Amino acid sequence: xxxxxxxxxxxxxxxxxxxxxxxxxxxxxxxxxxxxxxxxxxxxxxxxxxxxxxxxxxxxxxxxxxxxxxxxxxxxxxxxxxxxxxxxxxxxxxxxxxxxxxxxxxxxxxxxxxxxxxxxxxxxxxxxxxxxxxxxxxxxxxxxxxxxxxxxxxxxxxxxxxxxxxxxxxxxxxxxxxxxxxxxxxxxxxxxxxxxxxxxxxxxxxxxxxxxxxxxxxxxxxxxxxxxxxxxxxxxxxxxxxxxxxxxxxxxxxxxxxxxxxxxxxxxxxxxxxxxxxxxxxxxxxxxxxxxxxxxxxxxxxxxxxxxxxxxxxxxxxxxxxxxxxxxxxxxxxxxxxxxxxxxxxxxxxxxxxxxxxxxxxxxx
Numbered sequence: 001x002x003x004x005x006x007x008x009x010x011x012x013x014x015x016x017x018x019x020x021x022x023x024x025x026x027x028x029x030x031x032x033x034x035x036x037x038x039x040x041x042x043x044x045x046x047x048x049x050x051x052x053x054x055x056x057x058x059x060x061x062x063x064x065x066x067x068x069x070x071x072x073x074x075x076x077x078x079x080x081x082x083x084x085x086x087x088x089x090x091x092x093x094x095x096x097x098x099x100x101x102x103x104x105x106x107x108x109x110x111x112x113x114x115x116x117x118x119x120x121x122x123x124x125x126x127x128x129x130x131x132x133x134x135x136x137x138x139x140x141x142x143x144x145x146x147x148x149x150x151x152x153x154x155x156x157x158x159x160x161x162x163x164x165x166x167x168x169x170x171x172x173x174x175x176x177x178x179x180x181x182x183x184x185x186x187x188x189x190x191x192x193x194x195x196x197x198x199x200x201x202x203x204x205x206x207x208x209x210x211x212x213x214x215x216x217x218x219x220x221x222x223x224x225x226x227x228x229x230x231x232x233x234x235x236x237x238x239x240x241x242x243x244x245x246x247x248x249x250x251x252x253x254x255x256x257x258x259x260x261x262x263x264x265x266x267x268x269x270x271x272x273x274x275x276x277x278x279x280x281x282x283x284x285x286x287x288x289x290x291x292x293x294x295x296x297x298x299x300x301x302x303x304x305x306x307x308x309x310x311x312x313x314x315x316x317x318x319x320x321x322x323x324x325x326x327x328x329x330x331x332x333x334x335x336x337x338x339x340x341x342x343x344x345x346x347x348x349x350x351x352x353x354x355x356x357x358x359x360x361x362x363x364x365x
Contacts, residue, residue: 052297053122053205054121054207059121060118060119061305062118062305063114063115063117065305065308066115066118072312073315078105079329080319081098082332083325083328083329084097084098085098092170096179099179099183100145100148103182103311105311107145108308109137110133113134122212125208132194132197133194135198142307144186144189146234146238149314150241151178153246157245158170160249192222193211198211236282239278273317278307284303288300
Protein backbone atom coordinates (compact mmCIF):
# COMPACT_ATOMS: atom_id res chain seq x y z
CA UNK A 1 0.00 0.00 0.00
CA UNK A 2 2.88 2.34 0.84
CA UNK A 3 4.24 2.11 -2.70
CA UNK A 4 0.96 3.34 -4.19
CA UNK A 5 0.61 6.27 -1.79
CA UNK A 6 4.18 7.61 -1.92
CA UNK A 7 4.39 7.98 -5.72
CA UNK A 8 1.09 9.84 -5.66
CA UNK A 9 2.44 12.23 -3.04
CA UNK A 10 5.54 12.76 -5.15
CA UNK A 11 3.39 13.49 -8.19
CA UNK A 12 1.40 15.96 -6.09
CA UNK A 13 4.65 17.72 -5.15
CA UNK A 14 5.54 18.07 -8.82
CA UNK A 15 2.13 19.53 -9.62
CA UNK A 16 2.38 21.99 -6.74
CA UNK A 17 5.88 22.99 -7.80
CA UNK A 18 4.70 23.67 -11.36
CA UNK A 19 1.82 25.67 -9.93
CA UNK A 20 4.25 27.66 -7.80
CA UNK A 21 6.40 28.50 -10.81
CA UNK A 22 3.47 29.67 -12.90
CA UNK A 23 1.90 31.54 -9.99
CA UNK A 24 5.18 33.35 -9.31
CA UNK A 25 5.39 34.54 -12.92
CA UNK A 26 1.81 35.79 -12.95
CA UNK A 27 1.91 37.55 -9.59
CA UNK A 28 5.41 39.00 -9.63
CA UNK A 29 4.14 42.12 -11.39
CA UNK A 30 1.78 43.10 -8.56
CA UNK A 31 1.87 43.32 -4.78
CA UNK A 32 -0.62 40.55 -4.01
CA UNK A 33 1.92 37.74 -4.05
CA UNK A 34 1.78 35.56 -0.94
CA UNK A 35 5.21 34.84 0.44
CA UNK A 36 6.77 32.50 2.95
CA UNK A 37 7.23 34.82 5.93
CA UNK A 38 4.82 37.43 7.20
CA UNK A 39 5.11 40.61 5.09
CA UNK A 40 6.49 43.62 6.95
CA UNK A 41 5.38 47.15 6.05
CA UNK A 42 7.45 49.98 7.55
CA UNK A 43 8.00 48.06 10.76
CA UNK A 44 4.38 46.96 11.15
CA UNK A 45 2.33 43.85 10.45
CA UNK A 46 -1.20 43.50 9.17
CA UNK A 47 -3.84 42.82 11.82
CA UNK A 48 -4.27 39.16 10.89
CA UNK A 49 -0.49 38.67 11.04
CA UNK A 50 -0.33 40.30 14.48
CA UNK A 51 -2.84 37.78 15.77
CA UNK A 52 -1.01 34.86 14.21
CA UNK A 53 2.49 35.73 15.32
CA UNK A 54 1.40 35.71 18.96
CA UNK A 55 -1.16 32.93 18.64
CA UNK A 56 -1.33 29.85 20.88
CA UNK A 57 -0.10 27.60 18.05
CA UNK A 58 2.93 29.77 17.34
CA UNK A 59 4.03 30.56 20.89
CA UNK A 60 3.19 27.27 22.64
CA UNK A 61 2.62 24.35 20.24
CA UNK A 62 5.70 25.02 18.09
CA UNK A 63 8.19 25.39 20.99
CA UNK A 64 6.73 22.39 22.86
CA UNK A 65 7.19 20.18 19.79
CA UNK A 66 10.76 21.44 19.38
CA UNK A 67 11.43 20.92 23.09
CA UNK A 68 10.30 17.30 22.89
CA UNK A 69 12.41 16.73 19.77
CA UNK A 70 15.45 18.25 21.50
CA UNK A 71 15.23 16.15 24.67
CA UNK A 72 14.71 12.93 22.73
CA UNK A 73 17.06 13.62 19.83
CA UNK A 74 20.11 15.10 21.55
CA UNK A 75 21.03 12.22 23.91
CA UNK A 76 20.13 9.52 21.39
CA UNK A 77 22.29 11.12 18.69
CA UNK A 78 25.19 11.79 21.08
CA UNK A 79 25.23 8.16 22.21
CA UNK A 80 25.00 6.97 18.62
CA UNK A 81 27.86 9.27 17.56
CA UNK A 82 30.05 7.99 20.41
CA UNK A 83 29.48 4.37 19.40
CA UNK A 84 30.00 5.17 15.70
CA UNK A 85 33.27 6.99 16.34
CA UNK A 86 34.84 4.75 18.96
CA UNK A 87 33.13 1.34 18.88
CA UNK A 88 32.33 0.78 15.23
CA UNK A 89 34.39 -0.45 12.31
CA UNK A 90 34.74 2.35 9.77
CA UNK A 91 32.92 0.83 6.82
CA UNK A 92 31.96 3.11 3.89
CA UNK A 93 28.36 3.13 5.09
CA UNK A 94 29.50 4.07 8.61
CA UNK A 95 31.21 7.21 7.29
CA UNK A 96 27.91 8.44 5.85
CA UNK A 97 26.07 7.59 9.07
CA UNK A 98 28.58 9.60 11.10
CA UNK A 99 27.96 12.61 8.88
CA UNK A 100 24.20 12.14 9.19
CA UNK A 101 24.52 12.14 12.98
CA UNK A 102 26.58 15.33 12.91
CA UNK A 103 23.91 16.99 10.73
CA UNK A 104 21.16 15.95 13.12
CA UNK A 105 23.12 17.13 16.15
CA UNK A 106 23.83 20.57 14.66
CA UNK A 107 20.15 20.98 13.86
CA UNK A 108 19.10 19.92 17.36
CA UNK A 109 21.61 22.24 19.03
CA UNK A 110 19.96 25.36 17.58
CA UNK A 111 16.49 24.34 18.76
CA UNK A 112 16.86 25.73 22.34
CA UNK A 113 17.27 29.25 20.95
CA UNK A 114 14.20 28.83 18.76
CA UNK A 115 12.29 27.42 21.74
CA UNK A 116 13.13 30.44 23.92
CA UNK A 117 12.23 32.76 21.02
CA UNK A 118 8.78 31.23 20.57
CA UNK A 119 8.05 31.02 24.30
CA UNK A 120 8.81 34.75 24.53
CA UNK A 121 6.06 35.50 22.02
CA UNK A 122 8.38 35.34 19.00
CA UNK A 123 10.66 37.99 20.48
CA UNK A 124 14.31 37.46 19.52
CA UNK A 125 16.77 38.70 22.16
CA UNK A 126 20.02 37.10 21.00
CA UNK A 127 21.02 39.69 18.38
CA UNK A 128 20.97 39.82 14.59
CA UNK A 129 24.24 37.90 13.92
CA UNK A 130 23.14 34.95 16.03
CA UNK A 131 19.71 34.96 14.39
CA UNK A 132 21.45 34.46 11.05
CA UNK A 133 23.56 31.63 12.47
CA UNK A 134 20.55 29.84 13.98
CA UNK A 135 18.42 30.10 10.82
CA UNK A 136 21.37 29.13 8.60
CA UNK A 137 22.15 26.06 10.70
CA UNK A 138 18.48 25.11 10.96
CA UNK A 139 17.77 25.04 7.24
CA UNK A 140 21.29 24.08 6.16
CA UNK A 141 21.44 20.98 8.34
CA UNK A 142 17.81 20.05 7.76
CA UNK A 143 18.26 19.86 4.00
CA UNK A 144 21.82 18.57 4.36
CA UNK A 145 20.51 15.60 6.32
CA UNK A 146 17.92 14.99 3.58
CA UNK A 147 20.72 14.81 1.00
CA UNK A 148 22.70 12.54 3.33
CA UNK A 149 19.69 10.22 3.70
CA UNK A 150 19.45 10.04 -0.09
CA UNK A 151 23.14 9.11 -0.35
CA UNK A 152 22.69 6.43 2.32
CA UNK A 153 19.82 5.07 0.23
CA UNK A 154 22.13 4.95 -2.80
CA UNK A 155 24.75 3.13 -0.71
CA UNK A 156 22.19 0.54 0.43
CA UNK A 157 20.93 0.18 -3.15
CA UNK A 158 24.42 -0.59 -4.45
CA UNK A 159 25.16 -3.04 -1.62
CA UNK A 160 21.99 -5.07 -2.02
CA UNK A 161 20.88 -4.70 -5.62
CA UNK A 162 24.32 -4.68 -7.28
CA UNK A 163 26.50 -6.69 -4.87
CA UNK A 164 29.10 -7.63 -7.50
CA UNK A 165 29.92 -3.99 -8.21
CA UNK A 166 29.70 -2.95 -4.59
CA UNK A 167 33.35 -3.63 -3.73
CA UNK A 168 34.47 -1.07 -6.29
CA UNK A 169 31.68 1.48 -5.84
CA UNK A 170 31.34 1.34 -2.03
CA UNK A 171 34.86 2.45 -1.18
CA UNK A 172 35.94 4.73 1.64
CA UNK A 173 37.08 7.26 -0.94
CA UNK A 174 33.62 7.43 -2.48
CA UNK A 175 32.02 7.69 0.95
CA UNK A 176 34.31 10.59 1.84
CA UNK A 177 33.40 12.29 -1.47
CA UNK A 178 29.70 11.86 -0.73
CA UNK A 179 30.25 13.26 2.77
CA UNK A 180 31.98 16.30 1.29
CA UNK A 181 28.97 16.75 -1.01
CA UNK A 182 26.68 16.79 2.02
CA UNK A 183 28.65 19.59 3.67
CA UNK A 184 28.80 21.55 0.43
CA UNK A 185 25.00 21.41 0.36
CA UNK A 186 24.82 22.54 3.99
CA UNK A 187 27.12 25.50 3.35
CA UNK A 188 25.36 26.43 0.10
CA UNK A 189 21.98 26.33 1.85
CA UNK A 190 23.17 28.33 4.86
CA UNK A 191 25.16 31.10 3.12
CA UNK A 192 22.15 33.00 1.64
CA UNK A 193 20.64 33.11 5.13
CA UNK A 194 23.91 34.10 6.78
CA UNK A 195 24.52 37.08 4.50
CA UNK A 196 21.00 38.59 4.66
CA UNK A 197 19.25 40.36 7.52
CA UNK A 198 16.93 38.02 9.41
CA UNK A 199 15.73 39.95 12.47
CA UNK A 200 13.45 42.98 12.36
CA UNK A 201 11.96 45.10 15.14
CA UNK A 202 8.19 45.47 14.97
CA UNK A 203 6.38 48.42 16.51
CA UNK A 204 3.09 46.66 17.18
CA UNK A 205 3.41 44.21 18.84
CA UNK A 206 6.73 45.42 20.32
CA UNK A 207 8.87 42.41 19.43
CA UNK A 208 11.92 41.56 17.35
CA UNK A 209 11.27 38.68 14.99
CA UNK A 210 13.84 36.24 13.64
CA UNK A 211 13.04 35.24 10.05
CA UNK A 212 9.28 35.29 10.68
CA UNK A 213 8.56 38.81 9.39
CA UNK A 214 10.56 40.13 6.45
CA UNK A 215 10.18 43.11 4.08
CA UNK A 216 8.03 42.19 1.09
CA UNK A 217 10.65 43.22 -1.48
CA UNK A 218 13.29 41.04 0.20
CA UNK A 219 10.93 38.09 0.15
CA UNK A 220 9.96 38.51 -3.52
CA UNK A 221 13.46 39.00 -4.94
CA UNK A 222 15.55 36.93 -2.55
CA UNK A 223 13.79 34.29 -0.46
CA UNK A 224 11.16 33.12 -2.94
CA UNK A 225 13.72 31.86 -5.49
CA UNK A 226 16.00 30.65 -2.67
CA UNK A 227 13.41 28.36 -1.12
CA UNK A 228 12.12 27.23 -4.51
CA UNK A 229 15.64 26.06 -5.45
CA UNK A 230 16.16 24.56 -2.00
CA UNK A 231 12.95 22.55 -2.32
CA UNK A 232 13.76 21.35 -5.83
CA UNK A 233 17.39 20.31 -5.35
CA UNK A 234 17.51 19.45 -1.65
CA UNK A 235 14.14 17.84 -1.09
CA UNK A 236 12.31 16.80 -4.24
CA UNK A 237 15.37 15.30 -5.95
CA UNK A 238 16.53 13.41 -2.80
CA UNK A 239 12.93 12.23 -2.27
CA UNK A 240 12.87 10.69 -5.73
CA UNK A 241 16.28 9.09 -5.13
CA UNK A 242 15.12 7.62 -1.81
CA UNK A 243 11.92 6.25 -3.35
CA UNK A 244 13.70 4.66 -6.32
CA UNK A 245 16.55 3.18 -4.27
CA UNK A 246 14.50 1.76 -1.42
CA UNK A 247 11.85 0.42 -3.82
CA UNK A 248 14.59 -1.53 -5.60
CA UNK A 249 16.06 -2.64 -2.25
CA UNK A 250 12.67 -3.90 -1.08
CA UNK A 251 12.12 -5.74 -4.36
CA UNK A 252 15.44 -7.52 -3.83
CA UNK A 253 14.81 -8.30 -0.15
CA UNK A 254 11.27 -9.56 -0.69
CA UNK A 255 12.64 -12.25 -3.00
CA UNK A 256 14.14 -13.80 0.16
CA UNK A 257 11.47 -12.68 2.58
CA UNK A 258 12.18 -15.06 5.45
CA UNK A 259 15.91 -14.36 5.48
CA UNK A 260 15.55 -10.57 5.34
CA UNK A 261 12.24 -9.97 7.15
CA UNK A 262 13.92 -7.63 9.64
CA UNK A 263 15.65 -5.61 6.90
CA UNK A 264 12.35 -5.31 5.01
CA UNK A 265 10.60 -3.85 8.06
CA UNK A 266 13.45 -1.41 8.69
CA UNK A 267 13.51 -0.26 5.06
CA UNK A 268 9.75 0.36 5.03
CA UNK A 269 10.12 2.26 8.31
CA UNK A 270 12.86 4.44 6.77
CA UNK A 271 10.54 5.36 3.90
CA UNK A 272 7.59 6.14 6.16
CA UNK A 273 9.61 8.32 8.55
CA UNK A 274 11.24 10.20 5.67
CA UNK A 275 7.91 10.99 4.03
CA UNK A 276 5.86 11.66 7.19
CA UNK A 277 8.44 13.95 8.82
CA UNK A 278 9.62 15.95 5.82
CA UNK A 279 6.87 16.00 3.19
CA UNK A 280 4.17 18.01 5.06
CA UNK A 281 6.37 21.04 5.79
CA UNK A 282 7.63 21.19 2.22
CA UNK A 283 4.15 20.87 0.73
CA UNK A 284 2.80 23.58 3.06
CA UNK A 285 5.71 25.83 2.12
CA UNK A 286 4.88 25.43 -1.57
CA UNK A 287 1.16 25.95 -1.00
CA UNK A 288 1.96 29.09 0.97
CA UNK A 289 4.06 30.29 -1.98
CA UNK A 290 1.48 29.52 -4.63
CA UNK A 291 -1.70 31.08 -3.29
CA UNK A 292 -2.72 34.17 -1.37
CA UNK A 293 -6.17 32.68 -0.70
CA UNK A 294 -4.95 30.67 2.29
CA UNK A 295 -2.76 31.82 5.17
CA UNK A 296 -0.59 28.80 5.85
CA UNK A 297 2.44 30.29 7.56
CA UNK A 298 1.52 29.13 11.08
CA UNK A 299 0.57 25.60 9.89
CA UNK A 300 3.87 25.59 8.00
CA UNK A 301 5.77 26.46 11.19
CA UNK A 302 4.00 23.68 13.07
CA UNK A 303 4.86 21.21 10.30
CA UNK A 304 8.45 22.51 10.28
CA UNK A 305 8.73 21.88 14.01
CA UNK A 306 7.44 18.32 13.52
CA UNK A 307 10.03 17.80 10.77
CA UNK A 308 12.74 18.04 13.45
CA UNK A 309 11.52 14.63 14.64
CA UNK A 310 13.35 13.20 11.66
CA UNK A 311 16.56 13.96 13.56
CA UNK A 312 15.13 12.08 16.57
CA UNK A 313 14.08 9.03 14.58
CA UNK A 314 17.31 8.69 12.58
CA UNK A 315 19.40 7.11 15.38
CA UNK A 316 16.63 4.67 16.28
CA UNK A 317 16.05 3.60 12.67
CA UNK A 318 19.69 3.38 11.61
CA UNK A 319 21.39 2.33 14.86
CA UNK A 320 19.27 1.26 17.83
CA UNK A 321 17.12 -1.04 15.71
CA UNK A 322 20.18 -3.29 15.42
CA UNK A 323 20.58 -5.84 18.20
CA UNK A 324 24.37 -5.77 17.68
CA UNK A 325 24.43 -2.00 18.09
CA UNK A 326 22.33 -2.09 21.28
CA UNK A 327 24.53 -4.82 22.73
CA UNK A 328 27.70 -2.90 21.96
CA UNK A 329 26.24 0.28 23.43
CA UNK A 330 25.19 -1.55 26.60
CA UNK A 331 28.63 -3.09 27.00
CA UNK A 332 30.32 0.25 26.43
CA UNK A 333 28.12 2.00 29.00
CA UNK A 334 28.47 -0.79 31.54
CA UNK A 335 32.22 -1.19 31.18
CA UNK A 336 33.33 2.26 30.02
CA UNK A 337 36.19 2.30 32.48
CA UNK A 338 37.30 -1.27 32.02
CA UNK A 339 38.64 -3.36 29.16
CA UNK A 340 38.50 -6.59 31.09
CA UNK A 341 35.47 -8.09 29.38
CA UNK A 342 35.80 -10.15 26.21
CA UNK A 343 38.94 -8.75 24.63
CA UNK A 344 38.40 -10.98 21.65
CA UNK A 345 34.85 -9.70 21.29
CA UNK A 346 36.08 -6.11 21.29
CA UNK A 347 37.77 -6.78 18.01
CA UNK A 348 34.43 -7.64 16.48
CA UNK A 349 33.13 -4.21 15.72
CA UNK A 350 29.42 -3.46 15.76
CA UNK A 351 27.66 -3.59 12.41
CA UNK A 352 24.54 -1.62 11.67
CA UNK A 353 21.21 -3.13 10.79
CA UNK A 354 22.47 -6.63 11.46
CA UNK A 355 20.26 -8.45 8.98
CA UNK A 356 21.25 -6.11 6.19
CA UNK A 357 24.90 -5.99 7.21
CA UNK A 358 25.32 -9.71 6.52
CA UNK A 359 24.74 -8.94 2.90
CA UNK A 360 27.09 -5.98 3.04
CA UNK A 361 29.80 -8.16 4.53
CA UNK A 362 29.38 -10.63 1.70
CA UNK A 363 30.24 -7.98 -0.83
CA UNK A 364 33.38 -7.01 1.05
CA UNK A 365 32.66 -3.48 2.12
